[in-house]
Amino acid sequence: MKKFAVRSTSLLLAAGLGLAAAASWSAESLQDVMKRRNLSQQDLLAASKTYVPTGKRDDFIAFSSGGQSGQIIVYGIPSMRILKYIGVFTPEPWQGYGFDEESKAVLKQGRIDGKDITWGDTHHPAISETQGKYDGQYLFINDKANPRLAVLDLRDFETKQIVVNPIFKSEHGGAFVTPNTEYVIEAAQYASPLENKKFFPLEEFNEKYRGGVTYWKFDRKEGRIVEKESFSLELPPYSQDLSDAGKGPSDGWSFTNSFCSERYVGGIEKGRPPYEAGCSAKDTDYLHVINWKKAAELVKAGKAKKINGHDVLMMETAIKEGILFLIPEPKSPHGVDVTPDGKMLVVAGKLDTHVSVYSFEKIMAAIKAGKFESKDPYGIPVLSMKDTLHTQVQLGLGPLHTQYDSKPCIAYTSLYVDSQVAKWNYCEGKVLDKISVHYNIGHLMTMEGDSVDPKGRYLVALNKLSIDRFNPVGPLHPQNHQLIDISNDKMQLLYDMPLPLGEPHYVVAISADKLKPGVRYKVGTNSRTDKPHPGRVVAGEERTVKKGNKVEVFGSLIRSHITPETIEAEVGDEITINLTNLERAQDETHGFTVSTYNVHASVEPGKTVQLKFKADKEGVYPYYCTEFCSALHLEMQGYLLVKPKGWKPSKTTTLAKGSYTEADYKATVKKVADTQVIIDSVVAYITSVNYKDFPDVVAMVEDAFDQLGKTKGLKEKHEAFAAKKDWENANLWAEQIWQYQVKTADLGLRAKTYLEQNGAKKVK
Ligand code: K7E
Ligand code: CUA
Secondary structure (H helix, E strand, O other): OHHHOOHHHHHHHHHHOOOOOOOOOOOOOHHHHHHHHOOOHHHHHHHHHHOOOOOOOOOEEEEEEOOOEOEEEEEEEOOOOEEEEEEOOOOEOOOOEOOOHHHHHHHHHOOEOOEOOOOEOEEEEEEEEEOOEEEEEEEEEEEOOOOEEEEEEOOOOEEEEEEEOOOOOOEOOOOEEOOOOOEEEEEEOOOEOOOOOOOOOHHHHHHHOEEEEEEEEEEOOOOEEEEEEEEEEEEOOOOEEEEEEOOHHHOOEEEEEEOOOOOOOOOHHHOOOOHHHHOOOOOEEEEEEEEHHHHHHHHHOOOOEEEOOEEEEOHHHHHHOOOEEEEEEEOOEEEEEEOOOOOEEEEEEOOOOEEEEEEHHHHHHHHHHOOOOEEOOOOOEEOOHHHHEEEEEEOOOOEEEEEEOOOOOEEEEEEOOOOEEEEEEOOOOEEEEEEEOOOOEEEEEEEOOOOOOOOEEEEEEEEOOOOOOOOOOOOOOOEEEEEEEOOOOOOEEEEEEEEOOOOOOOEEEEEHHHOOOOOOOOOOEEOOOOEEOOOOOOOOOOEEEEEOOEEEEEEEEEOOEEEOOEEEEEOOOEEEEEEEEOOOOOOOOEEEEEOOOOOEEEEOOOEEEEEEEEOOOOEEEEEEOOOOOOOOHHHOEEEEEEEOOOOOOOOOOOOOOOOOOHHHHHHHHHHHHHHHHHHHHHHHHHHHEOHHHOHHHHHHHHHHHHHHHOOOOHHHHHHHHHHOOOHHHHHHHHHHHHHHHHHHHHHHHHHHHHHHHOOOOEOO
């Protein structure tokens, strides 16, 4: 390998050929380290279960709600390494989210009453399902504070759509998908008048305030929610909480529980007892049982009423058609979780020590027999607990949420007050194990644990308080996601991960091999619409168009150059900059910003973005690439020149000249020749193996030849200047050849390394 070491390129080669330093093992033994760091055998065991060596990958990918950050957090399991934050309801500068026109258009869909809302209280992410199994195609998440739902595409981990709930003022029981992602379920939380901008006094709460559940229609082919085909069910003002969709035998039904079915409206200011007291006075609240398939048919048949332009199936209709029922459930429940086989639903009452396991078969039997114990004040038939319960199990204080294991009948329930996870058998109604967590657990999550096909192995406890677990960082503490091994009879705590981005209520995890995200876009793609971008260019077609006071740039980015190098405008001009990243190589993202104009874009390979602003102040504004993309990244630069109105150059200006000699020129020419030798050898290697079987390598090779192709004609150019003894121009044009060669060699070496590591075979 050494034979390629050429002076000016040796740095590049050292990196590209992987001339690693000789492995230097620590002289310490494992025992020494245990002693020095005060680690137990148990600690070592836990470490070995979570440690993912460099270059290796995680088995599961978790998508966590970002809580009040309005974002999604992506991390790996079991390493708990954070992989990405995805901007959803909130601008996210790294990804240019909210700073380029394409993503601004997505955020704009989330406007309410014409106003931007640039944060979200995200609670429940959901992965799209096919036949009840996670399929890894799409991700949904709700915003509780401003009732909205977002759609993310897992091909590029980008937010594509935000829809605003047309009738709710808050929302909590979403996102939950039906088994084939026909609908995304979203339930209201705090009851309000359904009609927009309508005021009714709290004294009319029972009559004029309403809850509900919305079923958002999802078009999988388009990857978007179809608002026109979505509908809601009007429900009593019972503070609907979490939902879940039936599966298997219960497919077609959905379940939503509630708290404060007392319909208490507080009023401590008027001497009445406070909310907390009034909202937990009764021993039971109501589980709503809804036949959503039938509801969808009724809406299609025109039985819905339009409220704010949205189809709402009124309670009266739902009762008459026999698609809405209630079942008492223990005090202030939080989660309702359908078992993987779809036969039971587990409800945990926060203020009860039991979990209640309802049998779907019994529910159906009671409905069929018309066996109701009463009607609620709105006339909804109420099934009795006795007729519908399979069993109740005493688990501990403050049971909240339940998830399932790959082993039959095994469930895990979070105990908020006890700060514990309980492992139990819901078929036999037996507690099997308990483990303490730190502290005050909300949701918990097992691998694909709310699907029909849970994967077992790990459980994550989403603890609300971390108190003393981490180094102190001030009064606001991070949250604590604790990883627990559930592959054996006894649960084992493995790892504490601080989550520093809001309170993530829920997280879902999918087998990593189900995700197949791309590494590049088709050149010229608007990633937010998946369509060709009108501002796209191919190499050589870059241009700047000035029309009146509008300056529009159609530019490109490729290592290590921004085209154009200057943008000239007059003060007051409207500037539009379209940029296409022409790279095909993996991870060659360029960023782009213009000084002090509050614009930023992340332009991944193939993507086209648009930045728009008014050049409202005269002056000189550098623009540059914000991602360290290459050895000449800092040189990816240019100037926006904003001239005063009517400005003319006062005298002929000349650009500053460098002083170059014949010797400089000759040295550069030699450097070019040496580098070509390296390129030739790399090309010889690549073409000697079956590189065409590796699509990533083919892309790199294409990129490399693109770069090399740009040197065409430059040799003649520098030689012509040399003949005239113009050493500056001769040297700089020769240097430009080397610039392209370096990029060619960089790609070629990456391709070579890839081929070597991925078992490329010799072709004759
Ligand atoms: Cu915080 Cu599901 Cu919104 Cu429970 S939720 S903890
Ligand atoms: Cu492109 Cu830095």
